[in-house]
Amino acid sequence: MGRPGAGLPLPRLTVRDTAAEAIAGIVQRPGRAGLTMLGTVLGVGAFVAVLGLTATGAGQISRQFSVLEDTTVTVADNGPANDVAPPGTNPRIGFPADADVIADHIKGVVAAGVWWPVALPEGTNFSASLALSGEASQTVNLLAVSPGAVKAMVPAMVAGSPLSTYENDTAQHVAMIDTSTASALGISPARLPSHPAVFVNGIAYTVVGIYSSAQRVVSGGSAMLIPEDTALADYGNPQPGIGTQEEAQMVIATKTGAAEAVSREIAAAELPTDPHRLVVTPPPNPLKLQGEVNGDLAGLFLILALISLLIGAVGIANTTLVAVLERTGEIGVRRAVGARPRHIAGQFLAESTALGTLGGLIGTCIGVGIVVIFAAAQNWTVVLNPVYTLPAPLIGTVVGLLAGAYPALRAARTSPLAALRHA
Amino acid sequence: MTAPVIELRGLARTYPGPPPVPALRPADLVIGAGDYVAVTGPSGSGKSTLLHLLGLLDSPTAGSYLLDGLDTSKLPDRDRSALRGRRIGIVFQAFHLLAYRTALENVLLAELYNHTPRSTRLQAAAGALGAVGLGHRLDALPTTLSGGGCQRVAIARALVNQPSLLLCDEPTGNLDSRNAASLMELLDQLNSGGLTIVIITHDAAVAAHAGRTVTISDGILSERIRAGHG
Numbered sequence: 107m108g109r110p111g112a113g114l115p116l117p118r119l120t121v122r123d124t125a126a127e128a129i130a131g132i133v134q135r136p137g138r139a140g141l142t143m144l145g146t147v148l149g150v151g152a153f154v155a156v157l158g159l160t161a162t163g164a165g166q167i168s169r170q171f172s173v174l175e176d177t178t179v180t181v182a183d184n185g186p187a188n189d190v191a192p193p194g195t196n197p198r199i200g201f202p203a204d205a206d207v208i209a210d211h212i213k214g215v216v217a218a219g220v221w222w223p224v225a226l227p228e229g230t231n232f233s234a235s236l237a238l239s240g241e242a243s244q245t246v247n248l249l250a251v252s253p254g255a256v257k258a259m260v261p262a263m264v265a266g267s268p269l270s271t272y273e274n275d276t277a278q279h280v281a282m283i284d285t286s287t288a289s290a291l292g293i294s295p296a297r298l299p300s301h302p303a304v305f306v307n308g309i310a311y312t313v314v315g316i317y318s319s320a321q322r323v324v325s326g327g328s329a330m331l332i333p334e335d336t337a338l339a340d341y342g343n344p345q346p347g348i349g350t351q352e353e354a355q356m357v358i359a360t361k362t363g364a365a366e367a368v369s370r371e372i373a374a375a376e377l378p379t380d381p382h383r384l385v386v387t388p389p390p391n392p393l394k395l396q397g398e399v400n401g402d403l404a405g406l407f408l409i410l411a412l413i414s415l416l417i418g419a420v421g422i423a424n425t426t427l428v429a430v431l432e433r434t435g436e437i438g439v440r441r442a443v444g445a446r447p448r449h450i451a452g453q454f455l456a457e458s459t460a461l462g463t464l465g466g467l468i469g470t471c472i473g474v475g476i477v478v479i480f481a482a483a484q485n486w487t488v489v490l491n492p493v494y495t496l497p498a499p500l501i502g503t504v505v506g507l508l509a510g511a512y513p514a515l516r517a518a519r520t521s522p523l524a525a526l527r528h529a
Numbered sequence: 530m531t532a533p534v535i536e537l538r539g540l541a542r543t544y545p546g547p548p549p550v551p552a553l554r555p556a557d558l559v560i561g562a563g564d565y566v567a568v569t570g571p572s573g574s575g576k577s578t579l580l581h582l583l584g585l586l587d588s589p590t591a592g593s594y595l596l597d598g599l600d601t602s603k604l605p606d607r608d609r610s611a612l613r614g615r616r617i618g619i620v621f622q623a624f625h626l627l628a629y630r631t632a633l634e635n636v637l638l639a640e641l642y643n644h645t646p647r648s649t650r651l652q653a654a655a656g657a658l659g660a661v662g663l664g665h666r667l668d669a670l671p672t673t674l675s676g677g678g679c680q681r682v683a684i685a686r687a688l689v690n691q692p693s694l695l696l697c698d699e700p701t702g703n704l705d706s707r708n709a710a711s712l713m714e715l716l717d718q719l720n721s722g723g724l725t726i727v728i729i730t731h732d733a734a735v736a737a738h739a740g741r742t743v744t745i746s747d748g749i750l751s752e753r754i755r756a757g758h759g
Contacts, residue, residue, distance in 0.1 A: 114611040117642035134629035443639040444614020523586045
């Protein structure tokens with residue numbers, strides 16, 4: 107052997123034998139092992155469940171967060187820094203005349219255009235062509251829209267056609283109305299070829315199209331749309347400034363995933379001299395959204411999971427220490443048959459680590475089970491990040507390893523004689 | 530006399546106080562291979578101290594202990610562990626069997642720390658249990674065995690690594706007379722097979738089985754040479 111000592115091969119405990127001894131130690135007292143593991147089971151289970159439920163919930167929010175919202179950017183005109191308009195009038199709108207075209211040049215823009223709600227005096231009277239209905243009068247939202255805005259709105263046409271660029275550029279007195287306004291005014295889609303008109307305070311607008319709904323701007327209600335230039339000619343500039351509810355806005359339909367990039371570029375593109383006049387609102391980030399929703403709660407649960415793990419560690423440490431004291435006689439016998447202190451330490455450390463790992467495995471299974479059952483009950487798709495889920499049992503391993511360190515050290519330090527006397 | 534298995538030169542053990550207790554005063558003793566030695570003495574006389582020193586479970590405070598010619602008092606713990614595992618088998622009065630392990634597993638425990646493959650170990654353990662007459666109770670738990678059965682398992686465990694020295698601490702202390710007689714018969718057999726045995730007992734009938742009797746009184750070791758022993 108080349109050693110000055112006994113010349114005998116040193117006692118050795120293989121990893122396999124260590125594992126077998128650890129498992130035997132656990133299996134011998136299944137009830138105690140179960141209780142010892144409980145803290146780790148709860149901790150790891152809570153960890154996996156919290157992360158799984160958070161991810162599953164986030165997946166659900168992402169799903170509900172429609173593609174439409176994800177592809178809509180709005181830009182509002184906050185008005186010029188110094189109001190340069192003569193008294194009683196409003197400044198020119200912040201968007202250039204060719205705003206639609208400029209926006210179209212930005213990568214990712216599907217359609218874009220300017221619109222604003224036309225401010226009408228109190229008691230404004232809406233009525234249809236006298237030929238159609240004598241006294242029908244309604245209060246209707248009147249919106250000024252550029253051709254690009256009409257496109258971005260994606261109206262579902264029932265009859266006729268959307269407002270065209272030509273009609274806008276020549277400030278035609280034409281209008282698009284929705285079906286409910288049409289029926290209230292007594293204009294049926296079938297009568298469109300006869301060019302019915304809507305009178306707003308005596309100004310006639312020929313109805314060129316009837317739409318049933320639109321994806322943007324007027325998605326919630328009903329509105330009569332007239333060309334932007336026509337509105338400027340008839341009613342002047344809208345009142346600028348966020349919060350007036352009358353400011354000119356730009357609605358931009360983007361390709362999926364392009365909204366962020368478009369949001370960054372649009373203001374400078376539209377108004378290079380004063381981009382800050384335009385207030386850009388990108389779509390909410392779905393991940394950020396879910397983060398805001400779940401962040402606090404998940405954090406709380408993770409803290410609870412950590413506390414459980416800590417309790418689990420203390421539980422394992424305590425039980426292992428008790429086991430060391432209780433099995434002092436066994437330690438003595440093992441030492442008497444040749445075990446070295448490191449073998450004794452290794453055995454108890456392996457036992458606590460195996461307990462922790464087993465607890466981690468069971469906890470992970472329970473955590474995954476909770477997520478699956480919860481998701482199934484909600485009819486949601488289970489989202490489990492393998493990066494967190496697969497190594498989760500290792501948390502138990504680490505807990506077991508740390509918890510077993512002190513008892514194992516104590517066991518190793520027990521002198522064989524003291525151990526045998528104690529037994 | 531054959532080559533000594535054990536050679537004690539002024540071996541002494543004093544437990545630190547206060548006040549210090551000289552449990553074993555400087556003692557000289559030579560035990561040859563195949564010797565069968567009984568150590569007798571009243572309670573507290575230092576018998577167990579001697580056994581623990583011989584079993585390398587404790588270290589002397591003075592003197593030296595040569596096992597198979599090797600001075601153990603200068604060895605580090607790892608080598609003392611190796612010697613305990615390979616050269617010494619110890620049988621305790623209280624058996625010290627693991628209650629949750631079968632007879633076979635209890636014997637296997639003694640082989641756990643040496644370098645043999647599991648199949649060899651199993652074979653040796655079963656063989657050792659067979660040699661003590663328990664070949665048919667390999668899977669019995671200690672709780673289902675009689676005191677005599679448990680002591681036989683303990684002897685099988687002590688012998689499985691084929692030690693050169695078997696130390697027995699009051700091996701019949703927890704046994705009834707019938708089991709005790711049967712156990713002593715077994716030890717006699719083992720000794721006649723060449724095994725060196727040191728047995729600690731306060732029972733004169735047990736000591737009578739041994740060829741030599743060493744007495745300890747107040748930590749002083751003395752040997753009475755029996756006439757006609759050969």
